[in-house]
Amino acid sequence: MTNSATAQRVSVIGLGAMGTALAQALLAGGHQVTVWNRTAARAEALVAEGAVLAATSAEAMAAADLVILCVLDDPAVREHIEPAAAQLRGRTVVNLTTTTPEQARSLGAWALANEVDLIDGGIMAVPSMIGGPAAFVLYSGATAAFDRFRAVLELFGRAEFVGADFGAAAMYDLAILGGMYSMFAGFQQGGKMVRTTGGTAAHLATLMAPFLQAMTTMFAQYAPGIDDPDNYVPEQSAEFTASALGTIDKAAAESGTHTELFGVLLRALPGI
Ligand SMILES: NC(=O)c1ccc[n+]([C@@H]2O[C@H](COP(=O)([O-])OP(=O)(O)OC[C@H]3O[C@@H](n4cnc5c(N)ncnc54)[C@H](OP(=O)(O)O)[C@@H]3O)[C@@H](O)[C@H]2O)c1
Numbered sequence: 001m002t003n004s005a006t007a008q009r010v011s012v013i014g015l016g017a018m019g020t021a022l023a024q025a026l027l028a029g030g031h032q033v034t035v036w037n038r039t040a041a042r043a044e045a046l047v048a049e050g051a052v053l054a055a056t057s058a059e060a061m062a063a064a065d066l067v068i069l070c071v072l073d074d075p076a077v078r079e080h081i082e083p084a085a086a087q088l089r090g091r092t093v094v095n096l097t098t099t100t101p102e103q104a105r106s107l108g109a110w111a112l113a114n115e116v117d118l119i120d121g122g123i124m125a126v127p128s129m130i131g132g133p134a135a136f137v138l139y140s141g142a143t144a145a146f147d148r149f150r151a152v153l154e155l156f157g158r159a160e161f162v163g164a165d166f167g168a169a170a171m172y173d174l175a176i177l178g179g180m181y182s183m184f185a186g187f188q189q190g191g192k193m194v195r196t197t198g199g200t201a202a203h204l205a206t207l208m209a210p211f212l213q214a215m216t217t218m219f220a221q222y223a224p225g226i227d228d229p230d231n232y233v234p235e236q237s238a239e240f241t242a243s244a245l246g247t248i249d250k251a252a253a254e255s256g257t258h259t260e261l262f263g264v265l266l267r268a269l270p271g272i
Contacts, residue, residue, distance in 0.1 A: 061081075071097050091195035094120075096137070140172075186261070
């Protein structure tokens with residue numbers, strides 16, 4: 001619980017599943033929370049917990065030193081933020097709406113032109129994880145503003161600042177999700193393959209999960225090959241990787257479950 005000396009005035013715009021979880025974490029942290037949602041009824045539970053409901057998004061923005069946006073997408077952000085430039089001047093805005101890096105940079109340029117301190121964020125959690133030990137949130141943009149409000153932002157989960165480039169948090173966020181979906185694609189393909197032997201995807205899941213978890217320790221070894229390729233000596237030769245992927249691709253073909261997946265990996269993974 002934050003004591004009144006450190007309590008901040010924070011507004012949350014957007015009370016979907018995620019915005020509601022963020023507002024609850026702020027209330028639990030002892031902050032003065034103003035909320036606004038397009039569908040006002042979604043604010044009722046938060047008001048019962050102590051939040052103040054603003055009549056308009058601009059009113060909510062004017063009520064706080066720290067404004068948190070968590071709406072559907074970039075157009076929804078722009079719809080509310082651009083007409084409120086006067087209310088936002090001199091304030092800090094943290095946009096936790098998922099956007100592309102270029103959308104974040106464009107919003108960053110708008111913020112600089114309007115004297116708003118913008119921090120863009122990417123939430124690496126589902127709403128039920130907010131405030132818990134496994135949640136973390138990526139931030140980028142206005143560095144001094146991030147330092148100023150870091151303690152508030154830590155209420156959502158570990159706060160990880162990834163650079164002054166407004167697009168950095170979105171890029172890291174989407175890079176991590178790209179890794180996740182690549183892994184899911186491998187599981188989908190593998191599940192189909194083992195079923196042709198009488199096995200099940202459920203059994204494969206119990207075997208693949210701990211193996212992949214152990215393999216994530218290899219990321220740190222492969223990173224120099226991306227960060228400093230000129231001086232990198234691959235752990236595996238390109239031939240070894242090509243041979244392994246070729247064998248896996250052949251097994252997929254033999255099982256009649258062939259997809260393009262392993263051919264794509266072969267092109268994406270030279271010597272690692
Ligand atoms: N849920 C997750 O697990 C998760 C994880 C990471 C990041 N995020 C990101 O967090 C953001 C919100 O996600 P969510 O899960 O809270 O989604 P959600 O439950 O579908 O809520 C969407 C919110 O956006 C509002 N909205 C949509 N269009 C709007 C507009 N034009 N003007 C004003 N408000 C508008 C909705 O208002 P109404 O109530 O009036 O419809 C609602 O408050 C998204 O960008 C999402 O990618 C979510």
